[in-house]
Amino acid sequence: xxxxxxxxxxxxxxxxxxxxxxxxxxxxxxxxxxxxxxxxxxxxxxxxxxxxxxxxxxxxxxxxxxxxxxxxxxxxxxxxxxxxxxxxxxxxxxxxxxxxxxxxxxxxxxxxxxxxxxxxxxxxxxxxxxxxxxxxxxxxxxxxxxxxxxxxxxxxxxxxxxxxxxxxxxxxxxxxxxxxxxxxxxxxxxxxxxxxxxxxxxxxxxxxxxxxxxxxxxxxxxxxxxxxxxxxxxxxxxxxxxxxxxxxxxxxxxxxxxxxxxxxxxxxxxxxxxxxxxxxxxxxxxxxxxxxxxxxxxxxxxxxxxxxxxxxxxxxxxxxxxxxxxxxxxxxxxxxxxxxxxxxxxxxxxxxxxxxxxxxxxxxxxxxxxxxxxxxxxxxxxxxxxxxxxxxxxxxxxxxxxxxxxxxxxxxxxxxxxxxxxxxxxxxxxxxxxxxxxxxxxxxxxxxxxx
Amino acid sequence: xxxxxxxxxxxxxxxxxxxxxxxxxxxxxxxxxxxxxxxxxxxxxxxxxxxxxxxxxxxxxxxxxxxxxxxxxxxxxxxxxxxxxxxxxxxxxxxxxxxxxxxxxxxxxxxxxxxxxxxxxxxxxxxxxxxxxxxxxxxxxxxxxxxxxxxxxxxxxxxxxxxxxxxxxxxxxxxxxxxxxxxxxxxxxxxxxxxx
Numbered sequence: 001x002x003x004x005x006x007x008x009x010x011x012x013x014x015x016x017x018x019x020x021x022x023x024x025x026x027x028x029x030x031x032x033x034x035x036x037x038x039x040x041x042x043x044x045x046x047x048x049x050x051x052x053x054x055x056x057x058x059x060x061x062x063x064x065x066x067x068x069x070x071x072x073x074x075x076x077x078x079x080x081x082x083x084x085x086x087x088x089x090x091x092x093x094x095x096x097x098x099x100x101x102x103x104x105x106x107x108x109x110x111x112x113x114x115x116x117x118x119x120x121x122x123x124x125x126x127x128x129x130x131x132x133x134x135x136x137x138x139x140x141x142x143x144x145x146x147x148x149x150x151x152x153x154x155x156x157x158x159x160x161x162x163x164x165x166x167x168x169x170x171x172x173x174x175x176x177x178x179x180x181x182x183x184x185x186x187x188x189x190x191x192x193x194x195x196x197x198x199x200x201x202x203x204x205x206x207x208x209x210x211x212x213x214x215x216x217x218x219x220x221x222x223x224x225x226x227x228x229x230x231x232x233x234x235x236x237x238x239x240x241x242x243x244x245x246x247x248x249x250x251x252x253x254x255x256x257x258x259x260x261x262x263x264x265x266x267x268x269x270x271x272x273x274x275x276x277x278x279x280x281x282x283x284x285x286x287x288x289x290x291x292x293x294x295x296x297x298x299x300x301x302x303x304x305x306x307x308x309x310x311x312x313x314x315x316x317x318x319x320x321x322x323x324x325x326x327x328x329x330x331x332x333x334x335x336x337x338x339x340x341x342x343x344x345x346x347x348x349x350x351x352x353x354x355x356x357x358x359x360x361x362x363x364x365x366x367x368x369x370x371x372x373x374x375x376x377x378x379x380x381x382x383x384x385x386x387x388x389x390x391x392x393x394x395x396x397x398x399x400x401x402x403x404x405x406x407x408x409x410x411x412x413x414x415x416x417x418x419x420x421x422x423x424x425x426x427x428x429x430x431x432x433x434x435x436x437x438x439x440x441x442x443x444x445x446x447x448x449x450x451x
Numbered sequence: 452x453x454x455x456x457x458x459x460x461x462x463x464x465x466x467x468x469x470x471x472x473x474x475x476x477x478x479x480x481x482x483x484x485x486x487x488x489x490x491x492x493x494x495x496x497x498x499x500x501x502x503x504x505x506x507x508x509x510x511x512x513x514x515x516x517x518x519x520x521x522x523x524x525x526x527x528x529x530x531x532x533x534x535x536x537x538x539x540x541x542x543x544x545x546x547x548x549x550x551x552x553x554x555x556x557x558x559x560x561x562x563x564x565x566x567x568x569x570x571x572x573x574x575x576x577x578x579x580x581x582x583x584x585x586x587x588x589x590x591x592x593x594x595x596x597x598x599x600x601x602x603x604x605x606x607x608x609x610x611x612x613x614x615x616x617x618x619x620x621x622x623x624x625x626x627x628x629x630x631x632x633x634x635x636x637x638x639x640x641x642x643x644x645x646x647x
Contacts, residue, residue: 032610092610092627093590093592093610095592145612145625145626145627145630146474146590146612146625146627147474147625167472169474169475170590171475171590173474173475175472175473175474176470176472207454207629207630208454208460208461208629209460209461210461210463248464248469250463250464250469250635251464251468251469251470252469252470253464253469434594435594435608
């Protein structure tokens with residue numbers, strides 16, 4: 001009976017079809033989301049030579065505490081080689097998980113609905129570069145209604161940072177592509193500062209404001225270069241993005257280019273129905289930036305907080321906004337820390353917590369209820385550390401419980417010891433999304449208010 | 452409440468100033484019209500821009516099918532108010548509940564919303580064997596609910612999707628709850644008409 005009641009709530013949730021999700025708080029607002037206990041975490045994992053079969057993998061970990069296999073790897077799907085596995089994203093119906101390779105430009109589409117405990121490869125896109133007219137480095141897979149938006153990092157002409165975005169149907173058929181605005185082709189956008197670099201990285205939408213926000217990283221020449229070599233190359237270090245672009249979401253045309261110097265990476269937009277702002281962090285200048293619509297309806301960008309000591313290059317990487325828009329988790333790869341900011345006043349974030357997670361912590365994903373926070377290591381194959389400064393804690397998937405004040409370790413999977421590789425992006429799965437339920441504890445789902 | 456119930460909170464791009472790239476050919480299949488006549492879905496697509504929504508009449512989620520029909524009616528009103536568009540577009544509401552939504556039921560449902568002179572069609576199917584291939588073609592998956600005896604309860608969950616289809620039966624846009632608003636849908640229809 002309880003099962004039936006819970007499933008009923010799931011049905012109601014899906015009927016709303018409203019958007020949202022966040023890792024669960026960090027995904028597309030067009031997507032149904034898991035608001036209860038997630039059953040699985042799908043981890044897009046970079047293959048490492050000498051570790052297991054050395055191939056990229058989609059690794060499935062059982063994270064439902066009521067399951068007999070809780071806290072273990074229950075499935076691993078190898079890709080036949082290494083692609084510079086990096087980011088992944090779910091379609092709006094959460095039936096497919098898209099995961100891409102920054103080096104080979106392949107996009108793997110996994111079926112996660114037929115058997116959520118054992119994803120299967122549904123389709124591989126291997127003509128991304130030619131279809132898009134030269135975009136290289138498929139990065140973010142972001143769900144829009146019935147389609148996926150894929151951001152690029154580079155191009156096939158000079159492998160620098162100028163790049164574009166592409167759209168595909170949920171089935172994986174190419175629709176269109178668009179290049180990021182540059183000084184020599186602003187495409188109608190207003191250049192509001194000093195830069196119009198045409199670089200790309202992440203994308204997030206605020207549908208209620210008809211806004212699409214994109215950030216900027218660096219091109220193939222840099223992200224495939226050895227980190228130490230790149231840091232010592234003054235010319236290479238000049239080739240990082242310094243912009244955030246505001247797009248007309250409906251028209252997919254750039255409207256305004258904002259200066260955000262120092263490689264703005266992940267973008268997380270607030271969920272509140274009147275919250276017309278997003279956050280990003282800059283990898284090289286170590287700051288939290290607020291991207292917001294001012295009282296006059298103009299989009300603006302301003303640095304609102306420091307992240308550690310910028311002179312020590314803590315290298316902020318992934319961030320995660322809480323479902324209530326009150327907190328922002330910020331990982332810093334170089335010092336292995338997570339910091340929590342109170343962002344209840346988005347114009348003046350305050351750091352309220354700092355914790356050592358492990359070497360080269362990169363991605364952070366929290367449950368919608370905020371009670372569970374997952375972390376993975378690994379940034380890029382040629383940037384990751386190969387030896388740990390102490391212990392064996394280089395490549396991991398960790399779960400912490402969060403009570404609002406303290407992070408308490410729950411489990412830690414060593415991805416090298418397990419022969420898996422370097423874990424990167426995490427996405428959540430649940431049987432209840434597809435009308436099923438786990439034996440003991442169906443997941444609660446919902447679709448909160450739209451932007 | 453979904454944005455589609457309120458005034459649009461931004462100024463939409465002008466019709467004809469943006470692209471609506473084709474997303475593939477709209478699926479076909481056997482359907483029943485509101486008079487019970489067997490026909491094909493493609494008979495109601497093509498020749499002019501069409502907005503197609505998947506609904507079921509007993510859906511009570513305010514942000515689901517009722518939203519779709521509310522927006523469709525608003526699109527009807529907007530296009531009908533302009534002599535240049537009044538007879539140049541079509542709306543199709545397609546039921547994915549063949550058990551309850553018989554032709555008589557959808558005809559009665561439709562009569563609450565369509566005006567006499569606008570091309571708004573209400574369709575259903577004879578059963579799952581006709582319905583399921585159409586749903587699959589549009590990626591419109593549905594979870595049907597069954598009781599303890601394995602009997603269909605008449606309720607289901609689904610992802611709300613509304614499709615914009617051009618005169619050549621190509622899908623040109625897809626709207627879900629956050630995206631569905633009469634002003635933008637009507638502008639998209641106008642954009643397609645400007646291509647002709």
